[in-house]
Amino acid sequence: MLIPVPAVLEARPGDPVGLPADVECTRTDGAAESYRLEIGASGVAFSAADAAGEARGRATLRQLGTTSTPLLIEDAPKYPWRGLMLDVARHFFGVDDVLRLIDLAALYKLNVFHVHLTDDQGWRIEVPGWPKLTTIGAETQVGGGAGGFFTAADYQRIVDHAARHSITVIPEVDVPGHVNAALRAYPELWGKDAPEPFTTWSSPGHSLDVRSEVVHRFLADVIRALPGEYVHLGGDEVEGLSHDDYVQFMWDACSLVVEHGKRPIVWEEAGVAKLPPGTIVQHWSDAKPARAAAEQGLPLIMSPAPHTYLDQKYDETTELGLTWAGAVDVRDAYEWDPEAVIDGAQVLGVEAALWSETTETREHVDSMVFPRLLATAEVGWSGRRGWEDFRARLGAHGAFLEGLGVPFHRSTQIEWS
Numbered sequence: 001m002l003i004p005v006p007a008v009l010e011a012r013p014g015d016p017v018g019l020p021a022d023v024e025c026t027r028t029d030g031a032a033e034s035y036r037l038e039i040g041a042s043g044v045a046f047s048a049a050d051a052a053g054e055a056r057g058r059a060t061l062r063q064l065g066t067t068s069t070p071l072l073i074e075d076a077p078k079y080p081w082r083g084l085m086l087d088v089a090r091h092f093f094g095v096d097d098v099l100r101l102i103d104l105a106a107l108y109k110l111n112v113f114h115v116h117l118t119d120d121q122g123w124r125i126e127v128p129g130w131p132k133l134t135t136i137g138a139e140t141q142v143g144g145g146a147g148g149f150f151t152a153a154d155y156q157r158i159v160d161h162a163a164r165h166s167i168t169v170i171p172e173v174d175v176p177g178h179v180n181a182a183l184r185a186y187p188e189l190w191g192k193d194a195p196e197p198f199t200t201w202s203s204p205g206h207s208l209d210v211r212s213e214v215v216h217r218f219l220a221d222v223i224r225a226l227p228g229e230y231v232h233l234g235g236d237e238v239e240g241l242s243h244d245d246y247v248q249f250m251w252d253a254c255s256l257v258v259e260h261g262k263r264p265i266v267w268e269e270a271g272v273a274k275l276p277p278g279t280i281v282q283h284w285s286d287a288k289p290a291r292a293a294a295e296q297g298l299p300l301i302m303s304p305a306p307h308t309y310l311d312q313k314y315d316e317t318t319e320l321g322l323t324w325a326g327a328v329d330v331r332d333a334y335e336w337d338p339e340a341v342i343d344g345a346q347v348l349g350v351e352a353a354l355w356s357e358t359t360e361t362r363e364h365v366d367s368m369v370f371p372r373l374l375a376t377a378e379v380g381w382s383g384r385r386g387w388e389d390f391r392a393r394l395g396a397h398g399a400f401l402e403g404l405g406v407p408f409h410r411s412t413q414i415e416w417s
């Protein structure tokens with residue numbers, strides 16, 4: 001829930017996005033992530049069903065900025081999956097930038113941080129036994145600049161930090177396409193000469209040699225290197241593979257994730273393949289394979305590009321961003337129903353995605369993520385409460401974002417206070 005904030009916010013020097021820890025919270029029975037907050041003359045009564053509920057309640061307290069206005073909030077999420085994806089492959093963002101973004105996501109009750117770790121332009125995560133993935137595979141990014149990568153310790157810091165907000169980190173390693181960086185490091189993964197670095201947008205369209213033994217060994221080592229309950233295997237925009245090879249590979253790769261005791265996630269393209277039960281499918285653009293996934297009984301994460309793609313321009317005057325999904329202004333990010341996107345889908349939740357072809361700095365990221373992420377957050381937590389209502393609350397919320405030092409995009413759809 002996005003709460004209207006008072007005009008004057010308490011300054012919290014040294015802790016610009018920290019959540020208040022000074023109000024005590026007790027545990028009660030209730031739905032996952034639920035909490036109850038009662039502010040009265042005699043003080044604050046705060047209870048939550050679990051640690052996540054406590055974190056969501058503290059986010060509300062932080063947005064309120066005061067414990068002196070009487071109120072009663074009984075709150076629980078509509079969907080169990082409310083995510084933000086950051087692409088660190090097209091342009092690399094370091095640990096500090098990532099931790100800060102997670103702090104901001106926590107303020108809006110998100111509970112998933114999905115990090116797109118590999119793509120044509122760079123491989124950004126250390127994998128034991130495959131050192132060239134990061135020495136060679138990480139050295140470029142879009143525009144040709146130096147890339148970067150997370151060591152295992154860096155990545156663990158991100159996971160631990162997110163866990164303190166009851167946010168789950170989802171690592172994505174994109175296979176069998178979008179692999180140019182990995183092929184440069186280990187050409188045996190496609191059985192040809194090492195390709196040239198790829199430092200522009202789009203994709204050279206290369207694919208792993210999915211029938212080779214080395215690819216399966218590689219995948220197992222990658223899956224083992226990634227901590228957590230989930231592995232996102234990508235599976236999007238694959239070129240140069242037969243349909244049969246593609247569907248067989250997606251089945252094998254997802255099964256390998258299951259064998260490692262983890263739950264696979266894939267982009268919607270893989271919905272045309274038979275996938276292990278429990279695999280989560282992420283819709284972004286094409287209803288047909290997403291529907292095929294739903295028909296298999298698999299749960300879906302909704303990231304429809306015209307509503308959740310944070311890399312798209314707000315309007316034709318926006319400097320950064322792509323346009324293939326049309327302009328995505330705040331109203332587009334807010335006015336959509338996750339249940340109405342794919343017929344018959346079991347909707348796990350929503351996720352906004354920042355692809356980073358055009359975003360290079362923290363300021364770039366902030367201006368694309370905010371305020372649109374707040375719309376996705378509310379669609380996922382409260383369900384829609386009406387555009388005019390949201391619009392008014394968001395307008396009053398501008399000062400809050402400003403107080404956090406977030407250079408958000410001042411969409412002309414909003415009357416900013």
Ligand code: TNX
Pocket residue numbers: 236237267284309311322355356357
């Ligand atoms: C499509 S969404 C992609 C990404 C691009 C994005 C740009 C998806 C699964 N694939 O590789 O970065 O469009 O908007």
